[in-house]
Amino acid sequence: MKTALFYVSTAIILLLQGCERLPVTSPGSDTFPPAVPSGLQVSYEADGEVELIWERNYEPDIESYTIYRRPDSSGSIYTMAGRTFDSYFFDTELEYNVRYIYRITAEDNAGNISAFSDSVIAAPVNLYAPRRPRNLLVYGQNLQGKLSVELSWAKPFDTDIAYFQIHRGTDEAFVPDALNQAGNSQTTRFTDSSGLQTGIQYFYKLIAVDKGGLKSIASSVNSDIILPLPEIIYPRNGDIIPRFYHVRVSGIPFSASYRLILQSNEVSGMLWSTELWHNGGSDEVSIPIQTYYLSANRDYYIRIETYRKSEVFPNGITAAVKFAITN
Numbered sequence: 001m002k003t004a005l006f007y008v009s010t011a012i013i014l015l016l017q018g019c020e021r022l023p024v025t026s027p028g029s030d031t032f033p034p035a036v037p038s039g040l041q042v043s044y045e046a047d048g049e050v051e052l053i054w055e056r057n058y059e060p061d062i063e064s065y066t067i068y069r070r071p072d073s074s075g076s077i078y079t080m081a082g083r084t085f086d087s088y089f090f091d092t093e094l095e096y097n098v099r100y101i102y103r104i105t106a107e108d109n110a111g112n113i114s115a116f117s118d119s120v121i122a123a124p125v126n127l128y129a130p131r132r133p134r135n136l137l138v139y140g141q142n143l144q145g146k147l148s149v150e151l152s153w154a155k156p157f158d159t160d161i162a163y164f165q166i167h168r169g170t171d172e173a174f175v176p177d178a179l180n181q182a183g184n185s186q187t188t189r190f191t192d193s194s195g196l197q198t199g200i201q202y203f204y205k206l207i208a209v210d211k212g213g214l215k216s217i218a219s220s221v222n223s224d225i226i227l228p229l230p231e232i233i234y235p236r237n238g239d240i241i242p243r244f245y246h247v248r249v250s251g252i253p254f255s256a257s258y259r260l261i262l263q264s265n266e267v268s269g270m271l272w273s274t275e276l277w278h279n280g281g282s283d284e285v286s287i288p289i290q291t292y293y294l295s296a297n298r299d300y301y302i303r304i305e306t307y308r309k310s311e312v313f314p315n316g317i318t319a320a321v322k323f324a325i326t327n
Contacts (some may be wrong), residue, residue, distance in 0.1 A: 001048055002046060004255050005267070005321075012312075014060065014200050020199065022024060022055075024314070028194065029063070029110070030109075030112060031060065031110075031111040031112065032106065032112060032148075033108075033113055033114045033115070034046065034057050034059050034062060034106040034107070034108050034110040034112060034113075034114040034116055034227045035057055035058065035059065035106070035114060036068055036106070036114050036115050036116070037052045037054050037055070037065060037105070037106050037114065037121050038053035038054065038055050038056060038117065038200050039052040039053075039115075040052060040053075040102070040104060040118060040119075040120050040319055041053060041054070041120055042101070042102075042115045042121075043088075043121055045122040045125075045161075046124055046125060046127040046128060047096075047109065047112075047127055047128055047130075047157060047158065047160050047209065047212075048093060048094045048096060048129050048160035049090065049092050049094065049124055049159055049160070049211065049304065050090075050091040050100065050102070050122040050124050050125070051088065051089070051090050051091075052067065052088060052089045052091070052095060052104075052105065052120070052122075053087060053088045053089050053161065053272050054088075054100055054117070055087065056087040057106050058102075058169065059106075061106060061108045061109045061110070062106055062107070062108055062109075063081065063085070063086075063107050063108055064083045064084060064085050064106075064107050065084055065086075065087070065104050065105065065106055065107070065110050066080060066082075066083050066105050066107065067080070067081045067082050067083070067084070067089045067102050068080055068081060068093070068104065068105075068111075068116070069081040069100050070100070070101050071100060071101075071103050072098070072099035072100065072101050072121060073082065073098075076102070076291070078101075081102070081276070085264065088171070089104075092159035092160075093160070093286060094124045095124075096124060096125050096126040096160075096212055097125070097126075099121055099122070099123045099288050100121070100122050100123075100124070101119050101142060102119060102122065103116045103117050103118070103119040103120075103122050104116070104117045105117070110286060111265060112146075115150060116182060119141070119204075122233050123320065126160070126210065126211070126212030126214065128214070129214040129215055129217075129326060130156050130158040130160070130161055130207060130208040130209075130210045130214065130215075130216045131157060131158055131186075131211070131216055131221040132206070132207070132208060132216040132217050132218065133153045133154065133155065133156060133164060133206040133207075133208050133216070133221045134153065134154040134155075134208060134219070134274075135153055135154040135176065136153045136204065136205075136219050136220060136221075136222045137150075137151065137152045137153065137190060137222065138150075138151055138202075138204050138222040138223055138224045138311045139151075139224055139309060139310060139315070140202070140224040140226035140227070140315055140319070141309070141313075141314070141316070142189065142198060142226050142227060142229055142306075142315065142316040143316075143317050143320060144229075144317060144318065144319045145229070146193075146196070147193065147196040147198065147226050148191050148192060148193040148196065148226075149168075149191070149192040149193075149196065149202055149226065150189075150190075150191055150305045150313070151189065151190045151191070151192065151206075152188060152189050152190075153188050153206060153219065154188065154209075155188055155323055156173075156208055156216065158208070158210065159210070160210045160211050160212075161208050161210055161211075162186070162209050162210055162211045162215075162309035163184045163185060163186045163206055164184065164185050164186075164188075164190075164206050164207065164209070164210055165181055165184055165206065165207040165209060165215075166181065166182045166183050166184065166185060166190050166192065166204065166206055166208070167168075167180050167181050167204065167205045167207070167218070168180055168182040168192060168202055168203070168204055168274070169195040169202075169203045169204075169205075170200060170201065170202065171203065171205065172221055173205050174203060174205075175283045176205050176207060176218050177256060178252055179194050181284065182194065184202075185288050188236075188292045189301070190260055197226070198225075198227060198228040199225065199226070199227075199253070200225065200226070201223050201224070201225045202223055202224065202225070202226075203221050203222070203223040204221065204222055204282050205217070205218040205219050205221050206219040208219065216312060221269075224308070224315075225254065225308065225310060225315075225318075226315065227252055227254050227306050227315045227316050228252050228253075228254075228305065228316075228323055229252070229304075229306070229316045229318050230249045230250055230251065230252050230258065230285070230304050230316075230318065230319075231249065231250040231304065231318075232247065232248075232249055232303075232304060232318065233248040233249060233250055233284065234247065234248040235247070235321065235323040236321070236323075237321045237322055237323075238322055239323045239324075240323070240325075240326060241324075241325060242325065242326055242327055243288075243290070243291050243292070243294075243325045243326075243327055244256070244313050244325075245284045245288060245289060245291065246287065246288055246289060247260055247286070247287045247289050247302060248284055248285070248286055248287075249284070249285045249286075249287060249304060250282065250284060251255070251278055251281050251282050251283050251284065251285050252278075252280070252282075252306070253280050253281060253282060254279075254280050254308070255278065255279050255280045255308075256278060256280070256302055256307060256316075257275055257276070257277050257278075257279075257304045257306065257307040257311075258275065258277075258278055258285065258305075258306060259274070259275045259305040259307065259310075259314075260273060260275075260276070260287045260302060260303075260304060261273045261302065261303050261304075261305065262289065262290075262294070262300060262301070262302055263300070263302070263303070263320065264300065264301070265301060265303040266320045266322070267320075270306070271300075272286065272290055274288065274289070289302070292323060294325055294327060296324075296325055296327055297324060297325075297326070298324060299322055299324050299327075300322070300323055300324065301320040301321065301323075302320065302321050302323070303317065303320045303321065304317075304318045305317050305318075305319050
């Protein structure tokens with residue numbers, strides 16, 4: 001009944017004003033802003049991080065809260081720091097020596113926005129050393145004589161990390177210092193290629209350094225050995241030989257999986273592969289190969305990959321050996 005009276009009244013007004021159209025608001029539409037958020041306070045402020053908490057609005061249709069931030073300096077303006085549905089917000093990657101002023105608004109499902117809350121001030125000074133890096137992985141590699149050790153890890157949960165120190169030793173209990181520092185990395189990956197030798201077990205530890213220069217304790221240790229490469233004895237590079245069924249390889253003095261790969265060209269084009277485990281030693285290793293389907297008088301290539309710690313990342317890759325068969 002109220003709806004009918006509303007539209008009748010609107011029609012009468014239009015007639016009285018010479019049919020000039022007036023905006024009609026749909027009955028039941030929400031045009032009221034939410035209440036101003038209350039209880040805003042700083043629950044944590046250190047190391048470039050600030051956590052804010054506040055009381056959740058009582059309205060059931062609150063869509064989100066918007067957090068605004070500005071430096072506590074003359075002439076600065078508020079910028080949006082983020083939005084959240086929760087009644088807390090974690091702000092990161094802030095400057096240590098800057099005081100920040102925060103205020104928030106609430107927004108409902110209809111897009112109505114409240115007035116600003118009271119403001120609070122936070123000073124995220126550099127107080128605590130970062131936590132240590134996690135999940136360090138270490139893989140030695142010998143790629144046709146080019147030696148390296150590939151490292152990867154997970155960042156600690158701190159958001160003010162500036163870089164990581166990489167330390168290398170030949171003893172599991174080594175203590176990281178300036179003399180055994182292999183390098184720095186601003187990412188969570190590092191390639192060590194300085195002064196390496198095959199057959200030596202290299203141990204690695206990492207230290208996280210924050211923007212203020214505070215250092216974490218060392219990470220857990222991890223290690224690997226860069227294996228020497230096996231040599232393909234038969235066939236030799238450039239051989240044109242009768243069809244054969246075994247590849248002869250010189251052994252290496254470390255246990256490893258040998259993967260024989262048959263290719264159609266020097267770089268890629270894998271046609272076939274097989275794996276064989278070798279317990280270590282300099283004795284010659286014979287690896288079966290399927291050549292019955294290969295065409296005569298055509299170049300093919302074989303190479304050996306060795307695996308020690310991983311079935312995915314090869315420790316060693318030999319150069320390709322070219323051969324052709326006569327029948």
